[in-house]
Amino acid sequence: MKSVPLNRGVTDGSLADVVDGGYCVGCGACAAVTDAPVAMRFDRFAKYRPDHVAAARATVSEQVCPFLDGPDEDALAAQAYSSLGGGHDARLGWYQGLYAGHAIERGHRNEGSSGGLTSWLLAELLNRKMVTGVIHVRPIVESGKPRFAYTVSTSTDMVTANAKTRYYPVEMSQVMAQVRATPGRYVFVGVPCYVKAVRRLMRADPILKERIVYAVSLFCGHMKSGRFAESLAWQMGSQPDDWKTVDFRRKLADRPASSYGFAVQPHGGGAEVVMPMGQLEGYDWGMGVFRLSACDYCDDVVGETADASFGDAWLPAYVNDSAGTSLVIVRHPELQQLFVEARHEGRISLDDSNVDDMVKSQDASFRHRRIGLAYRLWLKDKRGQWRPTKRVQAEASHVVAVYRLIFRYRMFMSWSSHLVFGVARNMKMLWVYTVYVRVLARLNKSLVRLSRSPRFSRRA
Ligand SMILES: Cc1cc2nc3c(=O)[nH]c(=O)nc-3n(C[C@H](O)[C@H](O)[C@H](O)COP(=O)(O)OP(=O)(O)OC[C@H]3O[C@@H](n4cnc5c(N)ncnc54)[C@H](O)[C@@H]3O)c2cc1C
């Protein structure tokens, strides 16, 4: 396999390069440092971006950005976990335990997206007074604002109320100010790039280092802009942002766990509307509508720098159980002890899992973030554009032409979805968006079919 060297000449980037190049995920870490020169804004594409980035040149804000040079996932994880023994895999990182299971106690499974083990662990940490606060995501009921935000939960009831996956942008600068102002021991929950950013923040800020005692990650396929929620709610009869709450992961009885529903609670006491996600345009995760462009330049699928990571066990042994099953990677010995004890006491159900099953469950993401990423980096280098340094080498020769076309087409789908939905929204014409998605989906299917024909099936 011919390798293309990293274009080191243009990797020494700035926050402005990150934002202008479309690599900013909107995490808010750059705005979370003390006396940050930047501030986060929810932009017209319903995603966060920092303002005044030029003023952040050579400041701590640049040291903490997960898309700029500094200790990468391997370095951060090695520092925390390599001396502990346990296993290591290049895709999953370090681990003490690999499991599939669900919560039995406290109704966490019912209230959660999968097996509810994330909320179970958070509640367990609170109950045992190992933490005083959980930094995770809560819904916001008012229209015209970002509809989800980071918050601090201090009771198991709050943890339960703020369960569920939120495919919606959130930023951490406000909640980090709260943590700095309020002494305590906290556990942080985020997608992998957010956990990486928090690890870097902790290196730069002694108060955060002392107070954030654990970090938990969700596996991550990609992040959506806020337009994803709007597009689904609109298809179900609510105006794009005129709804009270949405649930992206409503469990539907008698269906596989992967065939979940989307629920909208309208304003003004109207009845909740629920539909299977598969009946709504844009549901196909592989098409990547409303995907943030930063996610095309990400190489951490499971949150390798987190003390524990959680995903969906959509594997043959578990997917038919509509109640949901979590995948768990445990890295911190104290958390490993909690899982072992609770399993022994029958408070959670836990099967031992293995690297192959974990990786298989995230097959599409690893394809996108290894084979696809190498090609996208190669494209950037070919054009001489700045791009972040990744753990994946830029390369093009490992994919045949039809796959290159698919990777390019997927970038186009994400990019154009933000624009087309904006037009449809301004014109108040939902059909503009739905017709566009149907056409894209047809083309996508044709390309995938073509790639599977024996003539084109050679892959890396
Ligand atoms: C954008 C995104 C993409 C994902 N992609 C994948 C994937 O490709 N494959 C996969 O296996 N799993 C993925 N997940 C994780 C998955 O959807 C479940 O969240 C995970 O399996 C945990 O389920 P649970 O029942 O244990 O969690 P629950 O008990 O429901 O608890 C979830 C916890 O996560 C917090 N939370 C929810 N959304 C966010 C957010 N955006 N940022 C920070 N914290 C949040 C909640 O506040 C809650 O504390 C993704 C999650 C997100 C947010």
Ligand code: SF4
């Ligand atoms: S990715 Fe995060 S830290 Fe980097 S510029 Fe964007 S908001 Fe700031």
Ligand code: SF4
């Ligand atoms: S795909 Fe990567 S960059 Fe995008 S939100 Fe998930 S962890 Fe962050």
